[in-house]
Amino acid sequence: MGPRQQAFDRGLAHATAHAAHHGHLAVPVDHLHDDFPLGRWLATQRTRAHDLTAERTAALTALDPWWNPPWPITWQRAYHAARRQTEQDAAAAPAGEWLTAQRQRVGRLHPEQRRLLENLGLDLPDAAASRAKNSLLPARERAFERALAAARAFRQREGHLHVPQRHIEEIDGEQVRLGQWLSNLRRRRSSLTTPNKRRFLDLWE
Structure with a gap:
């Protein structure tokens, strides 16, 4: 497993924990989850949404169908x-x-x-x-x-x-x-x- 996949998996783990507690991933860009910059990480995933693999997109969508909505977050x-x-x-x-x-x-x-x-x-x-x-x-x-x-x-x-x-x-x-x-x-x-x-x-x- 390469460093990029490890970085994504780490972010996904924090996103999973947040979604399990709050039911969504619409967090402010400066939001921290256990000292992890979850808001910044999610903002980056939205920016790169067109380049994400189908597997990564599906993983985020499973947590929150509107993690990357076509309207402002x-x-x-x-x-x-x-x-x-x-x-x-x-x-x-x-x-x-x-x-x-x-x-x-x-x-x-x-x-x-x-x-x-x-x-x-x-x-x-x-x-x-x-x-x-x-x-x-x-x-x-x-x-x-x-x-x-x-x-x-x-x-x-x-x-x-x-x-x-x-x-x-x-x-x-x-x-x-x-x-x-x-x-x-x-x-x-x-x-x-x-x-x-x-x-x-x-x-x-």
């Missing part, structure tokens, strides 16, 4: 956080800012993202109708909606909105300069329309 982490919250109170209907945001942009979701959300019990509106509604929004309003969704995703994942100035959040495959957006909005909050001001303030409550 940050979405997958937020989904698992929402799933945990739902499982903690099985009698409660799915709620929360992130889930609400998913309903609002359902027209941009991958069909499998819709299926995952519906499995949580989330009642999603018609995707085609949602796309038609979003297409009627002015470009500036669409950008605000996208940045607002990015802020909600960040807070859902991190538990706060102390976003570094240069932080970029990926949402629906698009990059949002979230740190800069929040900084700008704090400075010009008085110029926001009343509905947008309310939605911005709601982020901090």
Whole structure:
């Protein structure tokens, strides 16, 4: 067995232990498992996914079918956080800012993202109708909606909105300069329309 195979097997062993405990592999890039850089290792496997052997791909897929989803891994982490919250109170209907945001942009979701959300019990509106509604929004309003969704995703994942100035959040495959957006909005909050001001303030409550 060569050193590359040994390195893969070591990473797979840590991934197996993590998946057995948490049920998924959507970990942050800086995540450590028993001092092993599992997050960095998984990020590398995703980057090299097209070059992985069928055996290695199958091994990772067996641990988590969505270890390398066609959507941002940050979405997958937020989904698992929402799933945990739902499982903690099985009698409660799915709620929360992130889930609400998913309903609002359902027209941009991958069909499998819709299926995952519906499995949580989330009642999603018609995707085609949602796309038609979003297409009627002015470009500036669409950008605000996208940045607002990015802020909600960040807070859902991190538990706060102390976003570094240069932080970029990926949402629906698009990059949002979230740190800069929040900084700008704090400075010009008085110029926001009343509905947008309310939605911005709601982020901090």
